[in-house]
Amino acid sequence: MNLSAIRHRSTGSDCYALDRDTVVLNLWTGYDAERVTVVCEDPFIHELHRQRVWEGKPAPMRRLYELENHLVWTAELKPAFKRLQYYFIVESHGERFCVFENKICKESERSRISTEFFKFPWLNPADVIAPPRWVRDTIWYQIMPDRFCRGSGFADSEKFRTWGDFSSPGFNDLYGGNLQGIRERLPYLKALGISGVYLTPIFLSNSNHKYNTFDYYTIDPDFGTEQDLIDLVEDAHALGIRVMLDAVFNHCGTEFFACRDVREKGKASQYYDWFFINQDDFLKDDFTVADGRYYAFSFWAPMPKLNTNNPAVQRYFCDLCVHWVRDYHIDGIRFDVGDEISHRFIRAVNAAVKAVNPEVFLLGEIWFDSIGWLNGFEYDSVMNYPFTGSLGDFWQDETMNARDFMKRLNFCRSLYPRQVNEAVFSFLDTHDTPRARESCKNRDVLLQKLTLLLTMAGTPCLYYGTEIAMRGKRTPYNRATMPWDEIDAGKHDSFKAQVAALLHVRNTQPALKRDEMEFLFDPAHPRLIRFRKGELLVTLNAGETPVPIPGAGEILFQNRLQGGVLKQDGALIEKAP
Numbered sequence: 001m002n003l004s005a006i007r008h009r010s011t012g013s014d015c016y017a018l019d020r021d022t023v024v025l026n027l028w029t030g031y032d033a034e035r036v037t038v039v040c041e042d043p044f045i046h047e048l049h050r051q052r053v054w055e056g057k058p059a060p061m062r063r064l065y066e067l068e069n070h071l072v073w074t075a076e077l078k079p080a081f082k083r084l085q086y087y088f089i090v091e092s093h094g095e096r097f098c099v100f101e102n103k104i105c106k107e108s109e110r111s112r113i114s115t116e117f118f119k120f121p122w123l124n125p126a127d128v129i130a131p132p133r134w135v136r137d138t139i140w141y142q143i144m145p146d147r148f149c150r151g152s153g154f155a156d157s158e159k160f161r162t163w164g165d166f167s168s169p170g171f172n173d174l175y176g177g178n179l180q181g182i183r184e185r186l187p188y189l190k191a192l193g194i195s196g197v198y199l200t201p202i203f204l205s206n207s208n209h210k211y212n213t214f215d216y217y218t219i220d221p222d223f224g225t226e227q228d229l230i231d232l233v234e235d236a237h238a239l240g241i242r243v244m245l246d247a248v249f250n251h252c253g254t255e256f257f258a259c260r261d262v263r264e265k266g267k268a269s270q271y272y273d274w275f276f277i278n279q280d281d282f283l284k285d286d287f288t289v290a291d292g293r294y295y296a297f298s299f300w301a302p303m304p305k306l307n308t309n310n311p312a313v314q315r316y317f318c319d320l321c322v323h324w325v326r327d328y329h330i331d332g333i334r335f336d337v338g339d340e341i342s343h344r345f346i347r348a349v350n351a352a353v354k355a356v357n358p359e360v361f362l363l364g365e366i367w368f369d370s371i372g373w374l375n376g377f378e379y380d381s382v383m384n385y386p387f388t389g390s391l392g393d394f395w396q397d398e399t400m401n402a403r404d405f406m407k408r409l410n411f412c413r414s415l416y417p418r419q420v421n422e423a424v425f426s427f428l429d430t431h432d433t434p435r436a437r438e439s440c441k442n443r444d445v446l447l448q449k450l451t452l453l454l455t456m457a458g459t460p461c462l463y464y465g466t467e468i469a470m471r472g473k474r475t476p477y478n479r480a481t482m483p484w485d486e487i488d489a490g491k492h493d494s495f496k497a498q499v500a501a502l503l504h505v506r507n508t509q510p511a512l513k514r515d516e517m518e519f520l521f522d523p524a525h526p527r528l529i530r531f532r533k534g535e536l537l538v539t540l541n542a543g544e545t546p547v548p549i550p551g552a553g554e555i556l557f558q559n560r561l562q563g564g565v566l567k568q569d570g571a572l573i574e575k576a577p
Contacts, residue, residue: 005030036073040086065410084120131380131423140196140461151180179224193503196242212253244332251297308345318352338364346378384426401526424458444569457515468492553577
């Protein structure tokens with residue numbers, strides 16, 4: 001047996017509380033494992049029965065995921081006294097191995113070696129990871145305010161380029177989109193099927209993206225006023241649309257009051273320790289800090305890194321977030337560069353805002369496995385970049401088959417507890433990536449990817465303009481202005497109607513929001529992705545050969561289904577007959 005493939009830790013996604021009564025255990029093995037059993041009981045059961053030696057009871061584990069090099073086995077247990085002690089038995093080709101915390105041994109050798117059991121000490125209700133339940137029912141829409149819509153009644157200004165003119169775009173161009181414009185387009189979003197808007201930064205800055213914030217309490221005048229934000233949130237809530245703001249706390253802009261004070265006073269500034277300054281001559285006029293004179297986001301001097309380990313910094317931003325939640329009534333906060341902020345800082349913010357509104361959604365921007373931030377006391381969810389990469393790989397590499405895709409997708413699902421998977425923030429594109437249409441040979445493939453996005457567990461997000469297949473491979477082209485003249489004239493109605501139909505299916509079929517799914521494979525069509533979720537059957541033909549769909553059930557969504565045949569690049573969602 002491949003013992004080196006076997007692993008388990010009694011923490012993270014291997015061992016967690018699903019709810020107040022249920023503990024989930026996952027064990028990783030190689031493909032040679034044929035059967036797995038967990039032997040478990042209360043850690044003190046032997047004392048209750050006046051026995052010297054602890055003995056557990058066997059419970060079968062089922063195969064949960066197939067990955068490229070591993071199988072993941074799972075069991076859901078309901079410990080009567082909220083405690084659990086356990087070890088595993090893995091069987092392969094007539095051999096039985098016991099898996100303990102400190103070693104793996106043959107079952108026949110167990111009696112003569114010292115072993116340590118795994119433990120789940122106590123199921124505390126306060127420790128159960130519980131993202132707000134409304135999140136899994138939300139479809140988000142990411143908006144860059146400067147590029148989305150300029151509100152009516154706002155005159156052109158010399159500082160703004162003509163709306164829609166994206167000839168020779170510059171990184172510093174302003175187009176005059178604002179909060180009033182977003183407010184006026186809320187009915188458009190509602191009709192599309194959107195139930196949450198995520199705004200990139202809206203606070204005072206000298207850039208169009210506002211990720212170098214100067215004042216976290218002042219709405220940038222280009223976007224409007226504090227009252228404009230209050231009105232936007234109120235109107236959105238009236239339509240059943242949640243609002244999430246972008247929080248840039250890893251770094252700030254050079255005109256942030258604390259940074260300005262340090263520049264003026266140096267080490268004499270009371271805010272000197274709000275930053276990571278390493279050299280006395282840190283005020284060089286240089287766009288980068290590659291010399292290490294102070295730390296910044298990446299190496300960009302205009303974005304000095306904040307010391308979120310400092311209690312004073314923590315207090316400042318905790319008070320700020322409380323203000324946003326209490327006074328603006330926002331529903332969520334997305335933390336930019338969420339992996340570089342100190343864990344203690346995130347815990348402090350979590351405690352502060354959840355005391356005001358326990359249902360506030362805290363989202364971390366992290367591009368990789370993020371289990372270390374998903375413990376119930378920090379972020380509720382993270383941005384699901386591994387999922388985005390899995391989709392991109394499958395359509396870019398046509399040698400991959402449907403089983404390969406399943407293994408990539410299962411890896412993403414294996415990273416987190418089930419309740420996190422059902423709240424993970426998934427997307428095809430953002431302001432930091434090429435637009436989704438750029439990686440698709442045609443719009444039908446984009447619809448296939450949107451079908452996957454909207455049939456997966458989690459809380460999906462569309463980047464503004466994806467519903468009309470906007471293009472743009474790199475910055476600033478992926479941040480073009482929304483073509484409202486074309487939209488209002490009906491030029492994009494056909495594709496937008498298909499996207500709206502997909503969103504309608506997502507909004508009306510609860511099974512799509514759950515993590516459970518069963519993949520089905522057809523050897524004659526290796527790139528046919530097909531899976532079942534409850535009574536729903538999702539089929540995507542990513543191969544070159546048309547695929548007959550016998551006895552189709554009630555069709556909820558289809559593209560390129562003709563005469564009972566799903567053509568190349570086609571997508572189908574049906575209720576299974």
